[in-house]
Amino acid sequence: MDTEPQSLSLDNPLYWELKYQAGQTGWDKGAPSPALVEALQILPNPQRVLVPGCGAGHDVRYLASLKIEAVGIDFAPSAIEKAKKLSQYPLENYVLADIFSLPKEFYSSFDWVWEHTCFCAIPPEKRTDYVLSMKNALKEKGFFLGIFFLDTGEPGEPPPYCFDLSEIDHHFDPYFQLEAEWLPFSCYEGREGEEIVRLYQKRSP
Ligand SMILES: C[S@@+](CC[C@H](N)C(=O)[O-])C[C@H]1O[C@@H](n2cnc3c(N)ncnc32)[C@H](O)[C@@H]1O
Incomplete structure (x- = not known):
């Protein structure tokens, strides 16, 4: 295929599909997010978790290894194919879908969303x-737990699109209550000081 990912918008699944096909997946560390591992040692564990943009499914797999039902969605077919190939646990599920048009059966059906x-x-x-979309997927009083890249002020081509905390506040505050935030103790090599974890609870309608 001649198309260059750079000429495509990031909301076009082909952008990501071409990255996976070319093996240009620098975000894939081959292991679950250390911040997720930490959070699951501290917080009461959920029963059912949605992982949007799950890629090869390392976080989904880790959740399922703890006997938590986990559903990863991604709109790049090669990501879902890879995640399914690596699958190890009965409670590990993958769906090829766009996070902006979730299957109806996903509505109000998750205890947590894990964002990474x-x-x-x-x-x-x-x-x-x-x-x-994430609010719609959560049950009443469900939790959104996410690790966010902070704006390092470094110029560079996105992704990632960075942001400061006021930007996250602006988008989440109308729909979610911030319950806690912390700097992760451990992170992937090279991401030291670049990330923050936030725990939100869905507001009542
Ligand atoms: C930077 S990668 C991260 C993958 C994974 N979370 C990880 O850390 O290994 C972003 C992922 O989000 C997926 N993605 C982006 N926009 C999406 C959308 N609208 N619906 C579903 N998946 C999406 C891409 O296909 C890609 O796999």
Whole structure:
């Protein structure tokens, strides 16, 4: 295929599909997010978790290894194919879908959303749509737990699209209550000081 990912918008699944086909997946560390591992040692564990933009499914697999039902969605066919190939646990599920048009059966059906490198991968003008979509997937009083890249001030081509905390506040505050935030103790090599974890609870309608 001649198409260059660089000429495509990031909300076009082909952009990501071509990255997976070319093996240009620098975000894939081959292991679950250390911040997720930490959070699951501290917080009461959920029963059912949605992982948007799950890629090869390392976080989904880790959740399922703890006997938590986990559903990863991604709109790049090669990501879902890879995740399914690596699958090890009965409670590990993958769906090829766009996070902006979730299957109806996903509505109000998750205790948690776990966000990791999906929010920073969508065009900034779609951030409110993202927050609404995740809110719709959560049960009443469900939790949104996410690790966010902070704006390091370094110029560079997105992704990731970075942001400061006021930007996250702006999008989440109307729909979610901030319960806690912390700097992760451990992180992937090279991401030291670049990330923050936030725990939100869905507001009542
Ligand atoms: C930077 S990668 C991160 C993948 C994974 N979270 C990880 O850390 O290994 C972003 C992922 O989000 C997916 N993605 C981006 N926009 C999406 C959308 N609208 N619907 C579903 N998946 C999306 C891409 O296909 C890609 O797999």
